[in-house]
Amino acid sequence: xxxxxxxxxxxxxxxxxxxxxxxxxxxxxxxxxxxxxxxxxxxxxxxxxxxxxxxxxxxxxxxxxxxxxxxxxxxxxxxxxxxxxxxxxxxxxxxxxxxxxxxxxxxxxxxxxxxxxxxxxxxxxxxxxxxxxxxxxxxxxxxxxxxxxxxxxxxxxxxxxxxxxxxxxxxxx
Amino acid sequence: xxxxxxxxxxxxxxxxxxxxxxxxxxxxxxxxxxxxxxxxxxxxxxxxxxxxxxxxxxxxxxxxxxxxxxxxxxxxxxxxxxxxxxxxxxxxxxxxxxxxxxxxxxxxxxxxxxxxxxxxxxxxxxxxxxxxxxxxxxxxxxxxxxxxxxxxxxxxxxxxxxxxxxxxxxxxxxxxxxxxxxxxxxxxxxxxxxxxxxxxxxxxxxxxxxxxxxxxxxxxxxxxxxxxxxxxxxxxxxxxxxxxxxxxxxxxxxxxxxxxxxxxxxxxxxxxxxxxxxxxxxxxxxxxx
Numbered sequence: 001x002x003x004x005x006x007x008x009x010x011x012x013x014x015x016x017x018x019x020x021x022x023x024x025x026x027x028x029x030x031x032x033x034x035x036x037x038x039x040x041x042x043x044x045x046x047x048x049x050x051x052x053x054x055x056x057x058x059x060x061x062x063x064x065x066x067x068x069x070x071x072x073x074x075x076x077x078x079x080x081x082x083x084x085x086x087x088x089x090x091x092x093x094x095x096x097x098x099x100x101x102x103x104x105x106x107x108x109x110x111x112x113x114x115x116x117x118x119x120x121x122x123x124x125x126x127x128x129x130x131x132x133x134x135x136x137x138x139x140x141x142x143x144x145x146x147x148x149x150x151x152x153x154x155x156x157x158x159x160x161x162x163x164x165x166x167x168x169x170x171x172x173x
Numbered sequence: 174x175x176x177x178x179x180x181x182x183x184x185x186x187x188x189x190x191x192x193x194x195x196x197x198x199x200x201x202x203x204x205x206x207x208x209x210x211x212x213x214x215x216x217x218x219x220x221x222x223x224x225x226x227x228x229x230x231x232x233x234x235x236x237x238x239x240x241x242x243x244x245x246x247x248x249x250x251x252x253x254x255x256x257x258x259x260x261x262x263x264x265x266x267x268x269x270x271x272x273x274x275x276x277x278x279x280x281x282x283x284x285x286x287x288x289x290x291x292x293x294x295x296x297x298x299x300x301x302x303x304x305x306x307x308x309x310x311x312x313x314x315x316x317x318x319x320x321x322x323x324x325x326x327x328x329x330x331x332x333x334x335x336x337x338x339x340x341x342x343x344x345x346x347x348x349x350x351x352x353x354x355x356x357x358x359x360x361x362x363x364x365x366x367x368x369x370x371x372x373x374x375x376x377x378x379x380x381x382x383x384x385x386x387x388x389x390x391x392x393x394x395x396x397x398x399x400x401x402x403x404x405x406x407x408x409x410x411x412x413x414x415x416x417x418x419x420x421x422x423x424x425x426x427x428x429x430x431x432x433x434x435x436x437x438x439x440x441x442x443x444x445x446x447x448x449x450x451x452x453x454x455x456x457x458x459x460x461x462x
Binding site: 001002003004005006007008009028029030031032035051052053056059062065066067068070071072073075076120123124137138139141142 | 186187188189190191192193194195196197198201204205216219220223224226227228234235236238240241264284287288289290291293294374375376
């Protein structure tokens with residue numbers, strides 16, 4: 001059976017779950033997920049830098065996996081779960097462990113790259129429990145930060161990884 | 174919260190206008206290709222295609238999205254190869270627990286491909302279809318003498334890697350064909366493998382990459398990033414100055430490119446040096462295999 005073709009000339013309904021909340025808006029096929037999030041849904045936590053996948057500022061989670069929103073079409077996300085930096089802190093505004101470590105280590109200055117870096121780290125730390133500094137730096141190579149020189153970011157990520165391992169060991173002991 | 178109507182965004186959108194169809198059924202994708210041919214492009218991971226669209230370097234009339242096709246996402250060991258479907262992501266292959274035993278060259282090459290966040294969406298077959306001369310996955314396929322599976326409404330054919338890559342961003346795929354799967358040969362007993370790459374920064378395009386298979390019968394050396402497509406040569410067992418001579422001759426036989434960052438001279442030096450290092454590592458791995 002042939003699938004419907006969404007015409008370039010008009011807009012089409014896109015419904016997705018953004019940080020646990022069902023949201024919908026209309027999008028023409030060429031609308032990028034970045035512009036859909038920021039322009040159509042007003043979720044401006046996700047930043048837009050290079051728009052060709054290099055800088056990492058727009059990294060979000062698509063069905064739980066870190067990916068570039070600028071290399072994804074909004075219509076591709078119909079029915080999917082999208083998580084962005086707005087969903088990291090809990091409902092009372094308490095920062096997540098990673099956000100808190102970034103604040104304490106001064107892992108951000110202007111903050112433009114931070115949302116994307118946080119989303120990458122959340123996905124990655126869920127897969128690798130005890131990363132080395134070299135592994136953290138390899139993961140961060142997918143992000144450009146022009147302020148920090150990366151050192152405080154690496155420190156924050158390593159601290160969170162160690163703290164999570166210690167917490168887990170304490171629970172199971 | 175700002176609620177701007179989407180329509181008002183139109184004037185500053187980066188990609189050109191195109192129609193979009195989501196084809197979860199491979200047959201539907203093939204039928205759409207038969208109907209639209211060169212006007213259509215397959216959208217799999219989109220990690221090259223959408224970047225190209227954002228720069229308006231391509232203006233397809235229709236995108237056929239296969240990224241959510243579970244059938245095309247199938248990855249399986251079949252006979253003597255690892256079959257990877259068109260929608261399978263690079264991360265999903267990287268995460269295979271036995272990949273280093275199944276296809277050691279893939280396990281060695283995958284971490285060099287761009288970044289984690291790109292590999293999460295980027296597909297193996299998409300990289301092959303895009304055929305960037307510096308890409309790792311075409312190079313590994315050529316080194317291992319693997320095949321691609323091309324499907325159209327009229328026929329399905331298997332094509333060797335050496336016949337598939339025909340030039341810069343160019344392949345033997347016909348406009349009505351879907352690159353449905355790729356077959357990476359499984360490691361043979363006693364063979365050793367090595368992959369070496371030089372890039373200006375981690376995850377960036379390879380300035381030069383070398384993939385080597387060392388067998389008792391001889392060496393197969395494949396080089397990427399230097400010419401308009403990856404190229405491979407077979408050699409008898411070599412070491413010492415005979416190996417250096419062979420690599421030097423290989424380096425000069427490639428049409429090395431000058432670009433603003435790296436000269437052809439430097440690329441030939443990389444073929445010689447990365448080549449020697451990779452051959453020695455592959456020979457070591459063959460001895461300990």
